[in-house]
Amino acid sequence: MQPLISTVILFPLAAAWLSWAAPTRSARKLLALPAGLVLMGLSGLIYAAGPVSFSPHPLWGRLLHVADYGLLAGILIIAVRLQSRLSWLLLLVQLGLLIGFDVGLEPPPPDGPKIVVDALGLTLCLVVNGIGGLVLVYSPAYIAAHEERIGRRNGPEKTFLFFMILFLGAMNGLIFANDGRWLFFFWELTTLCSFALIAHDRTKASLEAALRALWMTLLGGVFFLAGLILLYLETGGIALDRILSAPPSGMYLAGAALLCAAGLTKAAIPPFHKWLLGAMVAPAPVSALLHASTMVKAGAFLILRLMPAYAGTFLGWGIAWIGAFGFMAMGAAAIHQADTKRILACSTILNLGLIIACAGFGTAMAAAAAVLLLVFHALAKALLFLCVGAVEVKTGKRTLDDLKGLGARMPLTTGLMLIGILSLLLPPFGVVTGKWLLLKAAAADPLPLFFVILGMAFHLLLYVRWGGDLLSRPHGDRNWSLEPQPLSIRLSMLALTAGLAALSPLVPLLFSDFVVPVIRSVGLSPEGIAGWGPAGGYGLTYLPALAGALGAAVLAAAWISLRLPPEGGARPAYVGGADAVVEGEAGYKGPFNRFEPHQVTPYYFSAVFRSGLFNRLITAASAAILLMVLAGAVWIGDGGLPWMG
């Protein structure tokens, strides 16, 4: 098992350097595809092997410490050269904290294992490498077309693959690291990769977005180090498993709160949401991998990991607040967006808010909801980003208005996009199962619940509007032909859809083998939930039945609608008899008998949701909540609140 873990961290490092050294585009393509498949296979093997913990040779530890300083110095140089004052200021703070920690406090090396592989880590590893592998398969064809479209022949394509593969290695390290310093190194490595990938296009907008992402995630790094130092001062160790089993006292919760704040910046939860919205200038594979399924999930992962530290305390309750508020706020913020990638970004943040709210609720049911949301949202969001990327590559457009009627031009991509959208909204898909569990877990807590409920309403509006727009077609029948598309793009999207569609109805069957171990690994006991497998009560067992019934209904509806006779049936839309069709476009006879095509735009509610006041309100309110939670963690400590059980 040890060699497997080491390989899954080190192999991407090697593969990244190889892809840098590869001379031609096809050589890089030949490297990316097997690299992706290897990582997928490795993660499957690791999952099958189960939990383990070990410490590599101490030389690795020293190497990592050196590399840590090197990494920070490297980012510092980049920040100085790009004249991003916030970034290099924050980096100096980080370096100061790190040096103070190493030299001033001189923590002894932890006597525990440096690498801990538990059920939560295994699940995230599977998600990261599974989706990562598929995105690596998708990338070469996308990047080639993307560079073509923006008119660059000798673009920085080699840095793209280098950082994508390096990023996967960094994520694997992050997931498995138990030593706080190691975790910090991989954490900042993902920061660097994210920065480099957002800036890929080298345009002014992308550099600005990349620098904003950089300083916000560096702020997270400062929180991380500060939290780690506080926890070391309280517990005397920097190994996570030791920290989590230490009793809370003094500044323990403050340290845990700071670590959670680091997770919040990484997950782009309000008030730290601006960087993710800006990061949408990056190419679609970057959005799909980093900013939907993996890097932002690392923030949620850290907060989930820390559950034993704050369960039942004020901090846990506060984290539920922050997550729930983020959910509602981003739902509202997404309504006026017309750019589909920004809608997806807002939607990602709001689902991450849900996962974090689950972590805050701290019950076994909430933990189960968190796992389901984590896995299925990652699949669905990656699929949606890849579809949007495929559309962008083919048509160059990605706003909602431009997607109208896409079903006629790109039926397969539209179909897959629709499945992705529906999987976020409807039972029996996994995300809805997670939301259902979350609602059950939150039912006792009316205050965060308020935000969750409002957010769900916004979420519904967002996606049904999009789904309906996709399908809109002018009257009559068109010949449906499969759109031409590179095979690697098509296969990766199909694979994600297949995974999403196949796994969702199987959740009750897989529950006790796959979800319950994760509940145990965050220190909760799954009583009362184990009975929700196929042998249990009504709970989750409705899922396969509902899925079957829905599938049958879809088939029946398709059969009925396809059997409609074309002759004498199809007519233009009703406009009081003044309908007219010119060159296949539907419209009506307007003034002076001039043809007016139908033009209806979706509701954007810009008057309410776009205004600067509204957005400033979101940032201010979420910052206020965060500050209150941090302050409360320090002052109230582990006492809990009077009305908490």
Next chain:
Amino acid sequence: MDGLTPMVAAATALILAPLAGGLVLGLDRKLTARLQGRYGPPVSQPFYDLVKLFGKGARWVNRWPPFFAVLYAFGAAASVILFALGGDLLVLFFVHTLTIGFLVMGALAAVSPYSRIGAGRELIQAMIYEPLLLVVFMSFHQAAGSFDIAVVRSASSPLVGEIPLAWAALFLVFLIKMRKSPFDFSTAHHAHQELVQGIRTEYSGPFLALVELGHLYEIAFFLLLFSLFWPTAWGASAILAATFAASLLVDNVVPRMTWRWALRMVWIPGLLLVFANMAWIYYGL
């Protein structure tokens, strides 16, 4: 024999629900007409309409409205059947969401101005009443201790005493679902509609019949939800009669309003009241 009972319950629900819904709808039209000094259609008019619509030829803009009409009827029927089979209120909530999503997507898929605007308004309606519906279910959970329908039904004292404001909220949702003034801006049963038939414009013939059938199932679903407030035979009848009378009154007194008004009026008082009720119980006053 055990395996048959859920099947029997499901079949009964499947057949009885549209009958109940149709009767409520017919009674509503008759009484509204009487209040307005007209004779009004016979009480079984909705059924005559259904039969007539099923018999018509299908006219369609593109194949999506027919497709989604079938799915909408399926979703609405599924909600009622799932209720009859017992189980979880939250599951019912999500299935209900599914249903509305289908109706709206079918209407959006037709390139028709009236249909698309109506669908947009229907979506706003859904956004307005969903939080309220969810909070009502949360109130049930709080008062009865579980989301399970069987548990809620067997609560010791009638829930309407503990969560009266939840009844008020559900009443608002019922007004919206029944497409009664002031919330009939998406589509209405009356002919005077500035969007022609709004969301139902491009559903026609047998597919409009399916949409109507789905609507009847939805009415029945809400009747079942109201019956949870007082699960005895007389109690449920009292609640339903009171709700029906109130909806009749409101419909005939209030004009059609805009979605902006509806958003303000339903969310601000509606949500506040129900949360106040929940907080009342939660903090044990």
